[in-house]
Amino acid sequence: MGATIPDIIEAIHLEKTFGSIKAVDGISFAVKKGEVFGFLGPNGAGKTSTMKIIACVSPRTSGTIRVFGMDPDISPAEIKQRLGVVPQETNLDPDFTCYGNLFTYSRYFDIPPDKAQKKADELLEFVQLSEKRDVTVEKLSGGMKRRLILARALVNDPDLLILDEPTIGLDPQARHLIWERLKLLQAQGNTIVLTTHYLDEAERLCDRLVIMDNGKILVEGSPSDLVKKYVGKEIVEVEKTADVLSCLERNHISFEITGDTVQIATESSRDVARLLFDHCSPHKVLTRSATLEDVFLKLAGRKLRE
Amino acid sequence: MQQFWSVPRITRRAWKVWHRNIVVFFRTWKVNFFPPLIEAFLYLFAIGLGIGSYVREIEGIPYVNFIAPAILAISVMNSAFFECTYGSYVRMYYQKSFDAMIATPLSIEDVIAGELLWGATRSLLYVIIMLPVLAAFGVISLPLSLLAIPLAFLGGLMFAGIAMCFTAVTPSIDTLNYPSFLLITPMALFSGTFFPVTLMPVLFQYIALALLPLTHIVAIMRMLTLPALSGMLVLHLVWILIVTVIFCIIAINLMRKRLIV
Numbered sequence: 001m002g003a004t005i006p007d008i009i010e011a012i013h014l015e016k017t018f019g020s021i022k023a024v025d026g027i028s029f030a031v032k033k034g035e036v037f038g039f040l041g042p043n044g045a046g047k048t049s050t051m052k053i054i055a056c057v058s059p060r061t062s063g064t065i066r067v068f069g070m071d072p073d074i075s076p077a078e079i080k081q082r083l084g085v086v087p088q089e090t091n092l093d094p095d096f097t098c099y100g101n102l103f104t105y106s107r108y109f110d111i112p113p114d115k116a117q118k119k120a121d122e123l124l125e126f127v128q129l130s131e132k133r134d135v136t137v138e139k140l141s142g143g144m145k146r147r148l149i150l151a152r153a154l155v156n157d158p159d160l161l162i163l164d165e166p167t168i169g170l171d172p173q174a175r176h177l178i179w180e181r182l183k184l185l186q187a188q189g190n191t192i193v194l195t196t197h198y199l200d201e202a203e204r205l206c207d208r209l210v211i212m213d214n215g216k217i218l219v220e221g222s223p224s225d226l227v228k229k230y231v232g233k234e235i236v237e238v239e240k241t242a243d244v245l246s247c248l249e250r251n252h253i254s255f256e257i258t259g260d261t262v263q264i265a266t267e268s269s270r271d272v273a274r275l276l277f278d279h280c281s282p283h284k285v286l287t288r289s290a291t292l293e294d295v296f297l298k299l300a301g302r303k304l305r306e
Numbered sequence: 307m308q309q310f311w312s313v314p315r316i317t318r319r320a321w322k323v324w325h326r327n328i329v330v331f332f333r334t335w336k337v338n339f340f341p342p343l344i345e346a347f348l349y350l351f352a353i354g355l356g357i358g359s360y361v362r363e364i365e366g367i368p369y370v371n372f373i374a375p376a377i378l379a380i381s382v383m384n385s386a387f388f389e390c391t392y393g394s395y396v397r398m399y400y401q402k403s404f405d406a407m408i409a410t411p412l413s414i415e416d417v418i419a420g421e422l423l424w425g426a427t428r429s430l431l432y433v434i435i436m437l438p439v440l441a442a443f444g445v446i447s448l449p450l451s452l453l454a455i456p457l458a459f460l461g462g463l464m465f466a467g468i469a470m471c472f473t474a475v476t477p478s479i480d481t482l483n484y485p486s487f488l489l490i491t492p493m494a495l496f497s498g499t500f501f502p503v504t505l506m507p508v509l510f511q512y513i514a515l516a517l518l519p520l521t522h523i524v525a526i527m528r529m530l531t532l533p534a535l536s537g538m539l540v541l542h543l544v545w546i547l548i549v550t551v552i553f554c555i556i557a558i559n560l561m562r563k564r565l566i567v
Contacts, residue, residue, distance in 0.1 A: 018567065057408050058567060077317075077411040085409040091402030095330045104329075107322050108410035156410075 006069050008033050008160050008191045009054060014063040016049045016215075023049040025215030026063065031160075031193055036186050038202045038209030039195040040292075042300050046215040047195035048088060051164045054193065055085050068159065081109060084158030088165045090145050092137040098124060098148055099133045102155055109156040116155070123151035127181060143174030150181060161185065163194035167201060179204060199293040213300045223292050230298055231290040234269040237261050238276055239283040247280035256298075265290060314415040314558040323407065323420025328427065342381060342432040346439040349377045353500060354445070364502060367532065374445040375527035376499035378433055378454055379461070383520050385432045386425040386462035387490055390469035391482045394421050399479070404565060418561045422466040422554055429462025430455060446531040453530050461523040464546055467553030468519065474560035497521040498528075522546050 009031040016024035024046040031037045039047040052058035054067055056076035065072060067079045093101050099120050106116030124130045127147035132140060137148065146166065153161060166182070167175040175198075182205055186192060196202050202209055203223045210220045219226060238244055240262050248255050248262070253272065255264045266272045269287035276282045331338055354370035361369040397403040407417050433454050440446045472485045496506070497520035503511050514521045522542040529535050 055409060057405075076413065077319075080409065081411045083409070087405065087409065089402055089405070091406040093326075093403055093406065094401055095333075104326055105406075105410065107325065108319070108407060108412055110411070 005033055007031060007066075009065070009067050009193065011050075011065040012063055014050070014053065014065055015061045016046070016053060016058070017061045022215050024053070024060075027210075027212070027215070027217045029210060029217065029220065031191065033191055034189050035207040036182075036192045036194070036205050038206035039193070039212055040197065040199065040202050040209055040296060041195075041212035042197065044214075045212040045300075047212055048164055049215075050212075051162055051193070051195060055083060055162055056080050081156065082159040084153035084156065084161045086146075086149050086153045086161070086163040086166050088168065090142075090149060092145060092148060092152070094136065094138050097134045097136055098129055098140070101137060101148060102152055105152050106155045111156065119155055123154055126154070127151045128177065141174075143170050143177070146170060146174065146178060147181075150178065154185075159191065161190055161192045163192065165195055165197070167196075167198065175201070199291065199296055203292045211296060211299055218299045219295075226295050227290050227292060231294040232265040233267050233290060234265075235288050235290050235294060236264040236266060236269045236272045236276070237286040237288070238264070238280075239285075241283065244276070244280050244282055247276075251275060251279065258297075263294075265294065309563065310556050310559045312559060313555060314419070314562070315413070316415050316419045316558075317413070319412050319416040320419035320423060322412065323417050324423045324427065327421070327424040331428070331431075339435060342385070342435040343439065345381060346377060346436040349373065350439075350443060350445070357500075368445075370443070371445045371532065372528075373500055374440050374443075375454075375531040376524050377440070378436060378458070378531070379497075379520060379523040379527045380494050380499060381432045381436060382429040382458045382461040382523055383465050383490065383493065386429045386465040387469045388486075389428050390421060390425040390466040391473050391476075391485065392479065394425075394470060395473050395476065395479050395482060397421075398473070398565070408565075414562050414565055415558055418470065418558045419554075422463060422470060422557065425466030425469065426459045426462035429465070430459045433458035440531075447533045450533045450535075451531045454527060457523070457526055457530070460546060460550065461519075464519055464523075464550040464553065467550055467557045470557035471553060471560055474557060474564050493518050493520040498524045519546070519549060 007030040009029070011030070012028045013026045014024055014028065015022065015026050027046075027050065039050060041047050049058065053060045053065060053072065056067075056072040056079050059073055068082060070079050072079055093104060096104055102120035102123055103116055106119065111119070121130070121133070124133055127150055129144060129147060129151065132144060137145065140148065150166065167178050170178070179201070182192065186205070194205065206223060208220070208222055209226075210217045212218065219230065221229070238261065240257060240260050244262060248264070253264060253275075255262050264272055273285055273287055276285055350370065354373055358369035363369060364372045404414065404417050408414050437446070437451065437454065441448060441451070472482060476482050496510070496514060497503070497518045498514070499520070503514050503521065506514065522545050526539055526542050529539055
């Protein structure tokens with residue numbers, strides 16, 4: 001390391017087992033100050049287990065991890081003092097109002113009351129819930145609850161924000177509002193670690209991400225680099241017919257079948273489309289740019305996860 | 307086995323959890339202050355005056371004076387026990403409050419310790435509410451009966467610890483009915499509450515003294531309210547202290563085992 005800024009999180013061969021199940025299977029990663037780092041993967045990939053280890057609420061089985069240079073097993077309170085956590089499950093306190101939730105939570109961080117009051121109102125403004133200040137949380141919509149949880153995670157001005165599926169189950173408007181707020185936090189130099197299985201969310205927010213499956217990290221990189229490296233620039237989708245399939249094989253073009261469409265990854269969709277129209281008599285052809293979703297499905301497979 | 311006995315590392319942050327609960331309690335004070343008041347009146351009228359008009363005296367003591375300390379003791383037991391079974395279970399399982407708290411500098415040990423302290427505080431508050439009613443009826447002696455207040459906290463802590471052990475192992479909120487009916491209800495009847503323990507067969511007397519925590523609370527309570535102090539007070543107190551420490555430690559360790567995976 002020398003004189004450089006130490007990483008916010010540094011994990012080496014991190015492992016977490018539940019009985020005979022390896023939820024996290026020897027992963028290594030580092031999160032730098034000021035970046036948005038994503039964990040992607042299907043259900044059961046080990047994302048949440050990893051988040052819980054970082055958040056000092058679940059001890060690792062083996063390996064090493066340092067958060068702010070400290071060991072979660074040794075200094076959990078010191079680490080947690082500087083963390084903001086948005087859990088997957090909504091766990092707001094139903095006995096309090098929106099304001100009460102933020103104020104009560106501030107107390108757990110030893111924030112002086114006058115400062116906590118000011119901060120609570122600021123944060124309600126930040127997540128656009130000022131109008132709901134004195135409403136009990138049970139009366140909030142799902143999107144409002146998620147926003148309040150985001151506000152709650154910020155009461156202590158955290159040096160690291162951990163978000164586990166921040167926009168799960170939200171409508172498009174609510175998702176966009178959360179994204180916008182996260183972008184703002186990112187611009188202010190906050191370090192953010194998030195998990196998601198919405199790939200557009202990851203593409204939009206993350207500077208760098210890893211794709212996990214079965215407790216292992218499959219790939220790591222920036223969203224655009226990963227797309228370039230694993231899929232290519234563009235995708236041509238064509239309706240699956242016997243003619244098209246034999247035609248593609250004849251022309252030595254590699255493809256992937258998904259349901260009743262055929263996907264062809266390519267550097268130039270125009271050339272492929274022309275070839276299809278000239279030689280294969282396709283029914284429907286669609287060209288689009290490759291996305292993280294293509295990388296994800298390619299690496300994690302299309303099989304349904306329960 | 308060792309993990310159940312290791313002394314938990316509790317910090318003074320536990321009081322923050324206690325504080326959260328007491329804030330909620332006082333915000334809804336009308337619903338919370340009513341039950342102990344009503345309970346005191348109900349027991350006094352139904353059992354004290356109702357049955358009392360037939361029984362009149364037990365061991366030379368007016369019956370209503372005999373059961374007055376039992377009313378306090380049962381209230382100590384019920385308020386802490388139900389707070390730390392159903393109340394804590396709801397906060398843990400349905401509201402996920404403990405998960406939210408341990409994402410802050412609070413540890414799970416702090417959270418559970420705070421819940422236990424709160425359970426004990428609830429017993430203390432209930433006794434504070436009931437004492438004036440009993441005093442108004444002239445069935446307890448003053449000022450010695452005021453010592454019922456610190457005793458309520460200690461006894462409350464004991465029942466909170468016992469309750470939290472059940473909460474830590476219960477598979478669902480319904481199975482919490484078992485300790486309520488199989489432990490709490492019999493205890494309320496057979497711990498020297500409404501009739502002296504000495505009326506029971508000798509074997510049951512030993513069982514009541516050795517195993518029923520309420521017996522010891524009732525005994526001390528009665529010494530204070532009659533008043534009838536004796537050296538036995540120290541033995542009862544030691545019994546309560548030991549059981550309190552044991553169950554509170556086991557409760558915290560069981561809870562950590564349940565929640566930290």
